[in-house]
Amino acid sequence: MRMRLKDPLPPTLIGIAVLIGWEVAVRLFEVPHYVLPGPFLIAQALWQNASLLFGSLWITLEITLVALIAAALGGAALAFVMSRARWLERSLLPYAIVAQVTPIVAIAPLIIIWVDSAFAALVLCAWIVAFFPVLANTMTGLKSADPNLRDLFRLYGASRWQTQSWLETPTALPYFFAGLRISGGLALIGAVVAEFVAGTGGTATGLAFRILEAGYRLQIPKLFAALFLLSLTGILIYTILSILSSWALRRWIGAAD
Amino acid sequence: MTPTSKPLLTTNNISRTFTDGTQALDNVSLNIPEGHITTLLGPSGCGKSTLLRIISGLDDASTGTTNWQNGAPQSGDIGFVFQDATLLPWANVWDNIYLPFRIQNTSRNDANEAIENAINLVDLNGFENHHPNQLSGGMRMRVSIARALATNPSVLLMDEPFGALDEMTRFRLNDDLLRIKEAVNCTVIFVTHSVYEAVYLSDKIAVMSPRPGRIIAEKEIDLGNRTAVLRATSEFAQSCGEISLLLTEGDAP
Ligand SMILES: Nc1ncnc2c1ncn2[C@@H]1O[C@H](COP(=O)(O)OP(=O)(O)OP(=O)(O)O)[C@@H](O)[C@H]1O
Ligand SMILES: [Mg+2]
Numbered sequence: 001m002r003m004r005l006k007d008p009l010p011p012t013l014i015g016i017a018v019l020i021g022w023e024v025a026v027r028l029f030e031v032p033h034y035v036l037p038g039p040f041l042i043a044q045a046l047w048q049n050a051s052l053l054f055g056s057l058w059i060t061l062e063i064t065l066v067a068l069i070a071a072a073l074g075g076a077a078l079a080f081v082m083s084r085a086r087w088l089e090r091s092l093l094p095y096a097i098v099a100q101v102t103p104i105v106a107i108a109p110l111i112i113i114w115v116d117s118a119f120a121a122l123v124l125c126a127w128i129v130a131f132f133p134v135l136a137n138t139m140t141g142l143k144s145a146d147p148n149l150r151d152l153f154r155l156y157g158a159s160r161w162q163t164q165s166w167l168e169t170p171t172a173l174p175y176f177f178a179g180l181r182i183s184g185g186l187a188l189i190g191a192v193v194a195e196f197v198a199g200t201g202g203t204a205t206g207l208a209f210r211i212l213e214a215g216y217r218l219q220i221p222k223l224f225a226a227l228f229l230l231s232l233t234g235i236l237i238y239t240i241l242s243i244l245s246s247w248a249l250r251r252w253i254g255a256a257d
Numbered sequence: 258m259t260p261t262s263k264p265l266l267t268t269n270n271i272s273r274t275f276t277d278g279t280q281a282l283d284n285v286s287l288n289i290p291e292g293h294i295t296t297l298l299g300p301s302g303c304g305k306s307t308l309l310r311i312i313s314g315l316d317d318a319s320t321g322t323t324n325w326q327n328g329a330p331q332s333g334d335i336g337f338v339f340q341d342a343t344l345l346p347w348a349n350v351w352d353n354i355y356l357p358f359r360i361q362n363t364s365r366n367d368a369n370e371a372i373e374n375a376i377n378l379v380d381l382n383g384f385e386n387h388h389p390n391q392l393s394g395g396m397r398m399r400v401s402i403a404r405a406l407a408t409n410p411s412v413l414l415m416d417e418p419f420g421a422l423d424e425m426t427r428f429r430l431n432d433d434l435l436r437i438k439e440a441v442n443c444t445v446i447f448v449t450h451s452v453y454e455a456v457y458l459s460d461k462i463a464v465m466s467p468r469p470g471r472i473i474a475e476k477e478i479d480l481g482n483r484t485a486v487l488r489a490t491s492e493f494a495q496s497c498g499e500i501s502l503l504l505t506e507g508d509a510p
Binding site for chain 1: 310313314315332333335337339341343345346347348356357359360361388408
């Protein structure tokens with residue numbers, strides 16, 4: 001169930017090999033760098049545009065993190081509300097699913113028109129993409145308590161509140177974190193997609209806008225540099241969430257795998 | 258077991274039909290003698306678990322009643338041990354045993370003595386801070402028994418508690434159960450598939466028919482002191498033989 005990069009050596013070696021192969025291939029076949037730049041050129045572009053790109057990275061990161069925190073809180077809170085009663089689940093879940101299955105590119109333009117603050121609009125888009133895994137997983141988790149443990153709580157006359165806080169919530173915690181790790185990646189995707197849609201219209205100039213801009217101007221190495229920062233961010237978010245999750249679940253050791 | 262042992266509880270004509278039409282129990286009337294071990298023995302699916310659940314109040318009989326000699330049980334009067342240890346995986350041994358007290362809003366300080374006594378009883382001193390996954394299957398089952406006993410119940414319901422354990426561990430826990438029962442002097446209703454386990458542990462065995470479960474025989478066992486040697490005696494073998502025969506006859510169409 002847990003995917004951790006326990007031993008960083010093999011992926012690092014593969015990465016280096018691919019980079020060398022890439023550089024060699026680009027030089028050997030004389031691929032023009034507006035089609036495919038080599039890693040060396042990309043690194044150079046990253047260095048030359050460092051302040052610009054890292055500034056944009058910060059903006060994208062801000063949107064992603066705010067959306068992710070909102071997804072964690074909102075998804076979990078919604079799951080709790082729905083688990084209180086069947087009728088609540090039946091009346092709310094369809095809307096959560098509608099929000100999940102409607103392509104964000106299709107609703108992003110509307111949201112950007114409706115919401116005054118560009119930052120808030122982008123956060124809202126990223127949130128819509130990111131909250132569902134937390135919601136769905138937490139809901140599953142809240143229902144996954146061992147039936148015998150449920151009986152035990154009932155035998156000792158536990159109240160609804162006691163069962164929820166001492167049995168259902170701790171049972172749901174590993175599920176919540178599994179959802180959160182998926183949401184981390186989705187929040188980033190949501191932020192990028194929303195930025196693409198917002199384009200120059202917004203004042204926000206996150207990484208996605210830099211990619212568009214570099215594409216229009218045929219600054220392909222810069223485009224790749226921005227892309228590289230983006231994937232690095234994705235990996236970083238996943239890693240941080242994994243560490244957070246194993247810290248929070250240290251008492252579940254063994255129970256989660 | 259003396260003929261004068263008064264029943265702690267009596268089930269009167271209990272039947273249970275589930276909403277899907279499955280009839281699990283058919284007119285079960287049974288006396289559970291106070292201070293003794295009564296075993297429900299019967300083929301899989303004959304309604305043993307259902308009967309325990311009805312006695313504990315976790316399920317309701319379709320018809321029939323359960324009479325408690327000393328009045329309806331309160332929270333903590335019934336200890337239940339499931340086939341799996343059924344522990345909270347995130348809580349250590351002490352906290353797992355504290356659960357029934359916590360539900361009854363007893364403070365940790367007030368519960369401590371009862372919990373430490375229960376831990377002593379099942380021989381788990383020093384393991385208070387261990388988590389379930391750091392314990393063996395047999396030890397987890399001891400925690401489960403300690404939790405059931407800590408509230409000082411008048412009856413201990415055990416649903417195939419040792420079924421998932423290896424034979425050596427099972428023998429050991431059988432002897433532990435006999436010792437613990439003497440120490441706390443409670444009534445035990447025990448469910449098992451194993452004729453040998455039933456004969457070794459019980460003062461009384463209720464043999465059940467295949468579904469819908471009926472009581473086809475009630476047999477009192479009086480083999481004296483239970484020690485490892487007992488399993489090798491001819492009296493033990495004879496009792497096992499008689500019980501097995503009753504089971505097979507019950508199985509015949
Ligand atoms: N909630 C339920 N709904 C419908 N049928 C049920 C339900 N619970 C139990 N049954 C059925 O009732 C019958 C008796 O079940 P029970 O669990 O009491 O048997 P058992 O004697 O404990 O069997 P085992 O030895 O395998 O544990 C079985 O046929 C079972 O399928
Ligand atoms: Mg059963």
